[in-house]
Amino acid sequence: MSRIGFLGLGIMGKAMALNLVNAGFEVTVWNRNRQKCEELVAHGATFGDSPKAVAQACDITFAMVADPEAALAICQGPNGVAAGIGAGRGYVDMSTVDDKTSGTIADLIHHAGGRFLEAPVSGTKKPAEDGTLVILAAGDESLYQEALPALNVMGKMAPYLGGVGQGxxxxxxxxxxxxxxxxxxxxxxxxxxxxxxxxxxxxxxxxxxxxxxxxxxxxxxxxxxxxxxxxxxxxxxxxxxxxxxxxxxxxxxxxxxxxxxxxxxxxxxxxxxxxxxxxxxxxxxx
The missing domain is CATH 1.10.1040.10 (N-(1-d-carboxylethyl)-l-norvaline Dehydrogenase; domain 2)
Structure with a gap:
């Protein structure tokens, strides 16, 4: 089973990451406010001290943050995902962003040698808790296939929609x-x-x-x-x-x-x- 990273533990991300932990995945979590990681760690997750550290430690790293600005911020800089992704590892951004922002993130990940999948979700807090989100995946199809077991824990439907931007x-x-x-x-x-x-x-x-x-x-x-x-x-x-x-x-x-x-x-x-x-x-x- 893949080592999973999860960045962003807000209303949605916390429930999604907890479902992964409860399903038996080895999960490393990070949040800008470290206190939000404590409940996940108590349930068996590992704490990562930066997006870079999580991406370095995991086969696939998921992110669920508030907006395009936050999605870009956790990828960029010396402690960002792109700095730690390395060759072959995967990054799945589940945040709701525009197609241009998603393309920029994809470029950052590809330039660092990683693979990228966008996977924004349709659903709110209760579907996130119940694992019944609709996940809209697009990007690297090999990463989609590898991420599908985790996507199926978080959602009831995860269609592959094509190239980056379509999700x-x-x-x-x-x-x-x-x-x-x-x-x-x-x-x-x-x-x-x-x-x-x-x-x-x-x-x-x-x-x-x-x-x-x-x-x-x-x-x-x-x-x-x-x-x-x-x-x-x-x-x-x-x-x-x-x-x-x-x-x-x-x-x-x-x-x-x-x-x-x-x-x-x-x-x-x-x-x-x-x-x-x-x-x-x-x-x-x-």
Whole structure:
């Protein structure tokens, strides 16, 4: 069984790394805040003192960090992944970044002699805990095959989508659609409740028809209870919408609905809800 590294132990990464430990993988972990490594170490993981040290010690190193800037930062510099990856070892970036950033990271890893796979995930905290994420892999196919046992522990589906950039693009498409769905759902809930309809009645009707989906059930309950405990931080959704719009600009693809959704999430972020769950977008609609 491959020696596995895992960089980034936030809401998603902690659950994903713990699943790997519990599945019997030999896992070395690193996080910018060292305290977040303690629970994983208590469950049997090894602590690595830098991304470089983890990449040097492991056959395949996974990363799950917040944004393109963080994804680049852990790869660059004297203590970065590229400095330790070495010939033949693999690096799998599971962060949500744009295709250009993913390409830059791929170049850094390839130049250092390593292999690269991007593998952003579709799913939030609960699927990460349950190991039911959808993992969107693209890049080195040999690394994909070697990483598949670990990917199958973290997710219920891990398709191979082709060259570097295609996983990133798929993730932006998925999250752009998700953000748009959540925004119109929130507006509909607000309109219905202000017209005198019961919120639960709206959810029941939606659940019985063609628009039934888990997100409306889960986020609808959060909105009714005004409980916005973070599963997917609102600031990260706004970042993903921004990246999707930038991709649309490069491809000259009009995205008017996504642009309006991005403005709604920017307003929610400006209103102080950045660290709360994406469902907190409802606060600016109600």
């Amino acid at each position: 990133a693009n798929m993730k932006l498409v998925v999250n752009m659609i998700m953000g748009g769905m959540l925004n119109i759902f929130s507006e509909g809930m607000a309109l219905g409740q202000k017209s005198g309809l019961e919120g639960q009645a709206i959810l029941d009707v939606l659940a019985a028809g063609a628009m039934a989906n888990p997100m409306f059930n889960i986020k609808g309950k959060m909105c009714l209870e005004e409980n916005y405990d973070t599963s997917f931080p609102l600031k990260h959704m706004q970042k993903d919408l921004r990246l999707a719009l930038a991709l649309g600009d490069r491809l000259e693809q009009p995205l008017p609905t996504a642009a309006a959704t991005n403005e709604a999430f920017k307003q929610a972020k400006k209103s102080g809800y950045a660290e709360e769950d994406i469902a907190a977008a409802h606060k600016v609609n109600r």
